[in-house]
Amino acid sequence: MQTQNSNNIILLIIFTTAILLFLLSFIAAVLFLYQKRSILYYQQLEDAKNNYDKNLLQTQIEIQEQTFQNISREIHDNIGLSLTLAKLQLNIIESPQSNKIAKNVESSIDLISKAIHDLSDISKSLNSEAIKTHGLYNTLKVETEKIRRSGKYQVEFTEEGNPIFLDANKELILYRIAQEALNNIIKHASASNICIKLVYEKDFIRLYIEDDGIGFDKTAVGQCRAGEIHSGLTNIRNRTQTLNGNCCIKTQPGNGTSISITAPY
Amino acid sequence: MYFLHFGYLHIITNLLMLVLAFAVFVIGVKHKNRHKEISHLYIYSFASFLQTLISTFFLRNRFFDFHSSQKIESVTVNIFVVIEFICIYFFFIKTSIITGVAKKALPFFMIIFLMVFLVQLLTIKNFLYNEASVYFLESCLVLPPCFIYIFQLFVNPPTLNLLNEASFWFNAGVLIYLTLTLPIFFMIDYFHSKSLAETVNIINYSGYCIVFSFLIRAYLCKPKTATI
Numbered sequence: 364m365q366t367q368n369s370n371n372i373i374l375l376i377i378f379t380t381a382i383l384l385f386l387l388s389f390i391a392a393v394l395f396l397y398q399k400r401s402i403l404y405y406q407q408l409e410d411a412k413n414n415y416d417k418n419l420l421q422t423q424i425e426i427q428e429q430t431f432q433n434i435s436r437e438i439h440d441n442i443g444l445s446l447t448l449a450k451l452q453l454n455i456i457e458s459p460q461s462n463k464i465a466k467n468v469e470s471s472i473d474l475i476s477k478a479i480h481d482l483s484d485i486s487k488s489l490n491s492e493a494i495k496t497h498g499l500y501n502t503l504k505v506e507t508e509k510i511r512r513s514g515k516y517q518v519e520f521t522e523e524g525n526p527i528f529l530d531a532n533k534e535l536i537l538y539r540i541a542q543e544a545l546n547n548i549i550k551h552a553s554a555s556n557i558c559i560k561l562v563y564e565k566d567f568i569r570l571y572i573e574d575d576g577i578g579f580d581k582t583a584v585g586q587c588r589a590g591e592i593h594s595g596l597t598n599i600r601n602r603t604q605t606l607n608g609n610c611c612i613k614t615q616p617g618n619g620t621s622i623s624i625t626a627p628y
Numbered sequence: 629m630y631f632l633h634f635g636y637l638h639i640i641t642n643l644l645m646l647v648l649a650f651a652v653f654v655i656g657v658k659h660k661n662r663h664k665e666i667s668h669l670y671i672y673s674f675a676s677f678l679q680t681l682i683s684t685f686f687l688r689n690r691f692f693d694f695h696s697s698q699k700i701e702s703v704t705v706n707i708f709v710v711i712e713f714i715c716i717y718f719f720f721i722k723t724s725i726i727t728g729v730a731k732k733a734l735p736f737f738m739i740i741f742l743m744v745f746l747v748q749l750l751t752i753k754n755f756l757y758n759e760a761s762v763y764f765l766e767s768c769l770v771l772p773p774c775f776i777y778i779f780q781l782f783v784n785p786p787t788l789n790l791l792n793e794a795s796f797w798f799n800a801g802v803l804i805y806l807t808l809t810l811p812i813f814f815m816i817d818y819f820h821s822k823s824l825a826e827t828v829n830i831i832n833y834s835g836y837c838i839v840f841s842f843l844i845r846a847y848l849c850k851p852k853t854a855t856i
Contacts, residue, residue: 368821375824379808379831386804393778393800394790401786 420605428491435489438482450475491535499534517556524563536602537570544572544622547595552576573621578614638826641833648840649677659847663794665722666846672715679708706762710745713766720773723795730776737769760816767810774803794846801842805835
């Protein structure tokens, strides 16, 4: 009787311990599976957010390009045409009797010619058709020529590696990045030498823009109130992001600035 | 077979349970406003503490005969089970994890339990001599919401940090305790010897130790910060 009682107690203890171990394992498994699911969920959420940001950025860039296209067309079709007509009308004025008036007319014709030329340059740089027709290298060459023509800068533009034809949109984004960087140099850098390099590596393209200007303090730029450099750099970074690329900016006050953009083909 | 003389183990688990119940009461009162869903559970631990104290006092006191002690224990246990059931059900009603039809059904099951308890009260014989039936019914009605809670965790988006989720710890404690003791209380009528009854008590007290340990962990979870 006593032995049977002891056996029952042992059985009860074994039974209870087994259930307890099973329940503890069950709770541990619930915790583990839930945490695993949670990590996966947040990863998916992050991916979705990144995708959304990228799409938003892409749309912004597309809208910007469309606006550039419209402005370019307006300059070419309306303002350019009006100025050409004005120049034509000034040209057909019969020789004025007064010397002073003749000089004024000649000066006006020169001014209008310069305005037509400048507007044509702006129109071309805004027009994305040029890059689709002539490619990144040629368009950048034209852009550097324009800067060199101003006489204020020594511009060096080189190409390394075997040129690869990129997707037109990628070339356009790289071109806009270069434009933004050159615009920053002209506006803020007080540089005298500009070096632009286009390097075709095995798996990616590298765009390298360097100047010997005054440089800037990166941390201070982050704090400046809606500064143009800040917005320019943000534009460069955002555009690089749409290329799935990498943007590296090296600068120090007084030591110039170098921007290196790498993007996969 | 000395280890099978459970007298000491019985007293140790009983004392440990009393200490843990009191600790939960103190911590629960202190952190009452930390977690909305378990804010009322210090009442549960205090009820458990009182019930165990009363039962222990009457059962171990030689001035009362065996039958009187049994009656008093049965009455206190029955009252405690009702308090326990209401506290646990309020927890399920308050928690935001259980939603939909399950949430709507909770008050309905609560009423069923209270009605059965009322019937027990009316048939006084059951109320005075039989606590296992109420206990068995309680387990049957509390366990499904425990499992629904776990199920809902995996249905809803996994945005919680379970290790810091107060409701999860309490639910886990109740789930372990009831699953552990339900089969034992189901077979309790077959346990006639004193040593078997003591073993059941030890298991019961150990189960409560788990519930209260988990409840302490639940109360000590960091409060959630509001996110926009």
